[in-house]
Amino acid sequence: MNPEPIPAGGARAVHPAAGTANRRHLHSYGLLGRSVAEGVGSFLLVFATAAAIFSATGGVSSALAVGLAAAAAMVAFGYVSGGHFNPAISVGSAAAGRTPWKVLPVYVVAQLVGALLAFLILWVMFQGHPELSDTRQIFAVLANGYGADYQLGFPLASALLAEVIATALLVAVFLGASTGRIPAVSAAFAVGVTYVVLLTILAPITGGSLNPARSTAAAVFAGGTAVEQLWLFWAAPLLGALITGxxxxxxxxxxSDAERADEEDDADLDLEADDDLAHDDVPAHDDVPAQRLGGTETAAPAGASAAAPREVSPQTKDDARGFFNDGDDGRPGSAQH
Structure with missing residues (x-):
């Protein structure tokens, strides 16, 4: 609710103070602004994978770095775009009716651009190191994969099942946490912790994808087998996201249907109650108070009041959906149905 000035008499002003903006308008961003937010958030999320390279020297683990980056990105940019930063989450949100399908391709392209830019900067950084002769070997470690030559040698079926279930759980947590019923910081924390747990489980199986944009960027710079197996890290996360959505x-x-039925039943009960009150409370014609006008008495209309009803000024309403939600127009916090 926007602040309103309190005059000296103690009465609340009818109109908001000059210079204050409607909160709903503060949450309205164009498609370009939302796409930029998705790209920046994806960049931050993917750039955090650099922690995996330095984890052996005492840094944080890759899973923890991604989880912290996801939480930070959601808090920083979630109110602009909805806080996806992952094509799988965007697909799940669209399937759930949160995000318009027409916005989905723009979001996915922005997320891919952010991920590719993050790995490009990493590539430039590693190229300048005198002891790193083959940069592709580093990106091969960051790339996702499966089979006898990768990590613990889990087969295709195991990798597919693990990625589908893990992504489905991630999207479920995102959709449940971002409904606006809990604070935005708590929602970001829930999603970040989910990233940490799921990536820790997936690390020995597939290297932990959950994010087709990150897998694509790593495969582009790693080449070889990573590119050949990239299809799995699009198919599995998107399938899991669609199922949950x-x-x-x-x-x-x-x-919604159950609530609508309850509202209709309540409306019928209210109509019946109003009919009963109308029959019971209408005064007889003789009991209508008379008003004196020009020396003659005239009957006042039933239900008339000497004082005109006070007009209620419009008030700015808080957005009940929370700023992580995407409405029908693709803007966070707008009405859904």
Whole structure:
């Protein structure tokens, strides 16, 4: 709610103070601004994978770095774009009815650009190191994979199942945490912790993808087998995201239908109660108080009041959905249905 000045008499001013803006307008950003926010957030999320290279020297683990970066990006840019920074989350949000499908390609392109830019900067940094002769070997470590020659040698079926389930859980946490019922910082913390847990589990199986944009950027700079196996790290996360999004949408629609039925029942009860009150409370014609006008008495209309009803001034309403939600127009916090 926007602040309103309190006059000396103690009465609240009818109109908001000059220079204050409607909170809803503060949360309206164009598609370009939202795309830039998605690109920057994706850049931050993918750039955090550099921690995996230095983890042996006492740095934080790759999973923890990604989780912290995800939480920071959601707090910093989530109110602009919805805080996806991951094509899988964007697809899950669209399937759940949170994000318009027409916005989805723009978000995915922005996320890919941010991820590629992050790995490009890493490549430039490593090229300048005198002891690093083959940069592709470093990016091969960061790339995702499966099979006998990767990590613990999990087969294709195991890698596919692990990525589908893990991404489905990640999208479920995102959709549940970003409904606006809990503070934005708590939602970002929940998503960040989920990243840490899931990436820790996936690390020995596939290297931990959950994010097709990150997998694509790593494969582009690693080349070889990483490019050949890249299809899995698009198919599995998107499949898991679609499953969760459709389940969430079906549950959400079911709840909406139940609430609508309850509202109709309540409206019928209210109409019946109003009819009963109308029959009981209408005074007889003889009991209507008379008003004296020009020396003659005239009957006042039933229900008339000497004082005109006070007009209620419009007030600025807080957005009940929270700034992580994308509305029908693709803007966070706008009305959904």
């Amino acid at each position: 459709l389940i969430y949408r079906s549950i959400d629609l079911t709840v």
